[in-house]
Amino acid sequence: MALTREQIAKRVAMELQDGYYVNLGIGIPTLVANYVPEGIEVMLQSENGLLGMGPYPSESQVDADMINAGKETVTAAKGAAIFNSAESFAMIRGGHVDLTVLGAFEVDQNGNIASWMIPNKLVKGMGGAMDLVAGAKNIICTMTHANKHGESKLLTECSLPLTGVGCINKVITDLALIEIKDGAFHLLECAPGVTVSEIQERTAGNLIVSKKVKTMSFA
Amino acid sequence: MAGFDKVVASYDEAMAGLEDGMTVIAGGFGLCGIPEGLIAQIKCQGTRDLTVVSNNCGVDGFGLGVLLEDQQISKMVASYVGENALFEQQLLSGELEVELTPQGTLAEKMRAGGAGIPAFYTATGVGTPVAEGKETRNINGRDYLLEPSITGDFAIVKAWKADRYGNCIYRHTAMNFNPMAATAGQITVLEVEEIVELGELEPSQIHTPGIYIDRVIKGEFEKRIEKITTQAATL
Numbered sequence: 001m002a003l004t005r006e007q008i009a010k011r012v013a014m015e016l017q018d019g020y021y022v023n024l025g026i027g028i029p030t031l032v033a034n035y036v037p038e039g040i041e042v043m044l045q046s047e048n049g050l051l052g053m054g055p056y057p058s059e060s061q062v063d064a065d066m067i068n069a070g071k072e073t074v075t076a077a078k079g080a081a082i083f084n085s086a087e088s089f090a091m092i093r094g095g096h097v098d099l100t101v102l103g104a105f106e107v108d109q110n111g112n113i114a115s116w117m118i119p120n121k122l123v124k125g126m127g128g129a130m131d132l133v134a135g136a137k138n139i140i141c142t143m144t145h146a147n148k149h150g151e152s153k154l155l156t157e158c159s160l161p162l163t164g165v166g167c168i169n170k171v172i173t174d175l176a177l178i179e180i181k182d183g184a185f186h187l188l189e190c191a192p193g194v195t196v197s198e199i200q201e202r203t204a205g206n207l208i209v210s211k212k213v214k215t216m217s218f219a
Numbered sequence: 220m221a222g223f224d225k226v227v228a229s230y231d232e233a234m235a236g237l238e239d240g241m242t243v244i245a246g247g248f249g250l251c252g253i254p255e256g257l258i259a260q261i262k263c264q265g266t267r268d269l270t271v272v273s274n275n276c277g278v279d280g281f282g283l284g285v286l287l288e289d290q291q292i293s294k295m296v297a298s299y300v301g302e303n304a305l306f307e308q309q310l311l312s313g314e315l316e317v318e319l320t321p322q323g324t325l326a327e328k329m330r331a332g333g334a335g336i337p338a339f340y341t342a343t344g345v346g347t348p349v350a351e352g353k354e355t356r357n358i359n360g361r362d363y364l365l366e367p368s369i370t371g372d373f374a375i376v377k378a379w380k381a382d383r384y385g386n387c388i389y390r391h392t393a394m395n396f397n398p399m400a401a402t403a404g405q406i407t408v409l410e411v412e413e414i415v416e417l418g419e420l421e422p423s424q425i426h427t428p429g430i431y432i433d434r435v436i437k438g439e440f441e442k443r444i445e446k447i448t449t450q451a452a453t454l
Contacts, residue, residue, distance in 0.1 A: 047322065048248045049392050056448045064251065064442035065379075065393040071249040071302075072448040082391055084398040084426075085248070085274070086330040089323030093343065117348070123310055123317075124301030130349065131323030134342040165346030 001193040002174040003216075008142050010035045010218050011172055012101055015140060016042050023047065023092065023132060025102035026070045028142045032101055043077075045097055047128040049088045052080025069128065092128070093135040100136035102129060104143050104168075106158045109205035111168045111180045113141060114160035126163060133164030145173035145202050152204035154178070154185055175199050177216060184208050189216040225385040225435045226414060230260040233408050233436045237266050237373055244329060244371035245273035246400040249302070249445050250282050252393030254377040254410040256438035261375075262286055272296040272369055274325060274396050276306050281443050290314060296369070298322040302445065321349060324366055326399055331368035333402025333431070338367045374404025377438075378427070381411045382418075385432025386425045394426065401431045410438040 003011070009031035016022065016032075018040040024030050033053075036042055044053040046068040053068055054075035061075060068074045076082065091097055104115040113133055116126040133139060146152050154171065171178045176199050177189035184206040187199060192215055200207055227233050234257060237243070243261070247253035258277075261269075262285050271292050277284030286292050287305045294316040300306050309315035320328070321343045331339050340363035344350050354365040376397045381387035387409060389397055401407050409432045 046392075048251070048395050056450045059449050062444070062447060062449060063391065064444045065391040067249065067251050067392055067445075071251070071445040073444060073446070074448070076391075082394060084394050085322070085326035085396045086399050089326050093323055093341065112346075123307050125297060125299035125319045126321055126349075127299040128322035130321040130347060131343045134345065135323075162347045 001191065003191045006031060007218070008172055008174060011177065011216060012140055012142060013037060014218070016040060016099070020098040021045055021051070021096065023097050023100045023136070025100075025129070025132075027103045029101040029103060030070065045088075045091065046074070047088050047092065047132070049083050049085055050074070050076060050080060051083070051091070052077040054080070089128070089131050092131050095135055095137055097136055098138060100132045100139045102132060102139070102141060104141050104153070104163075105160055106153050106155055107141055107143070107168050107171055107180070108155045108158045109180060109184050110157075111166045112158050113163045113168050114158040115163045117161045119161065129163050133167045139168055139170070141168050141171045143171070143173055145175040145199070150202075152202050154203045154205050156205045175202065186210055187213050189214055191216050223384045223429065225429065225432055226383045227434045227436050230256060230436065233257060233410070233434050234260045234264060234373070236406060237261065237264065239266055240268045241266070241372035242270040242272065244369065244374040244400045244403050245271060245283060246376045246395065246397030247273060247275070247282070248392070248395035249275050250277065250443050252377050252389065252395050252397055253277070253282050254375045254408070254438070255440050256436070257375040257408055257410050258283060258285060261291065262289070265289065265291070267291050268293045270294040270296065272325075272329070272371060274298050274322060276300050276303055278302045278445065279305050287315070294318065296320055296325070298325050319349075326396060328366060328369040329396065329399035329403045332370040333399065336368055338365050340364065341366055369403060371404045372406065374400045374407040376401045376407060376409045378409055378411045380413045380415050380420065381409055381432070381435050382415055382420055382429070383435065384417065385409060385429030385435050386420055386427070387411060387432070388420060388424065388426045398427050401427045406433045407431055408434045408436070410436050412440060413437070
């Protein structure tokens, strides 16, 4: 069975380590905050200028001046800091954020990512994604393994305009956990009930099946 | 008005000198921390052919989005414009030019512009459409793009409290791009919720010193929220 969005988020959360400063993108990455393992502390960075993002407010706490990068109303956690956009991106570009989790349209075997633009279709902009992928050392990309038409999103070479070059080293999809190195995808974990051949079928780029490939667990 | 007193009495005075074809840098992130009254004044003045530099372009009917209604903006420099149907329509029809700029690069362009730095190198955007036509330089084994900084004929900024010298503080995440925008205008106009007495703001807690500010006006703010998310809603 393919993983649900929540299960993908749960698997990503297992990559968190105590003391990590983490930036979570919009969509599945946002859900990761719900599954921080017990006994560890992480601090969420929101690129509009908040380090230490707390939960959504209660109705009486809603404040127009307190939002996250997804423009949702949020709270500041105890011990949070608020700063301007240049400072926020100094943290990101200077490599001070320990982990970035973001979604994508396509990833290729050289670690290139396309996540912001579909020519003639979608005119939205890259927001902070190009800064995040250029600045972070440790990036996890979450997405479905294939699109609605069953076409692989893990490619030999991205077909859409890029967000960043050679920057993605780990992808967690609804089918698998894959590492990218030396110009290839390396299959490390299969989702429960998903076979290696199914993953091979849905991976267009060069996929190397690790001898130690295992079934994903969530504990 | 004398000495360092920057307070003006009317929006006409606040935006006096804004002419067709000028560049306006605006603070704000989405609808958070936007100078609502100054935007309304630009709409009212009917100034056209503007280049507007701001992270976003408001939404349909609010924020900078209202300047699209009478086609006052000819070029927009922004990082994300996905919340605005009229924007997309004018872009596709060719009435509006857009220069999509990575968010961190945009903040740094304003900061550098205000600090007298004409351009800077950054790894952001290397190998992407953002790099087209820009100088790339390898420094210590990594490629970087040369990004020119930005200054504006006007900067319009929203703060929480200011004194009459223009020293100001921002509230929560309504700070965002405002401090950088404030430094990058030939004429910087500050719209605030409250004008306080000199000395009331603690000098070491000032976010933007008054030297960057040319005019201060007290505004009334609707503070519309783009996405109200609450704990109850997530259960």
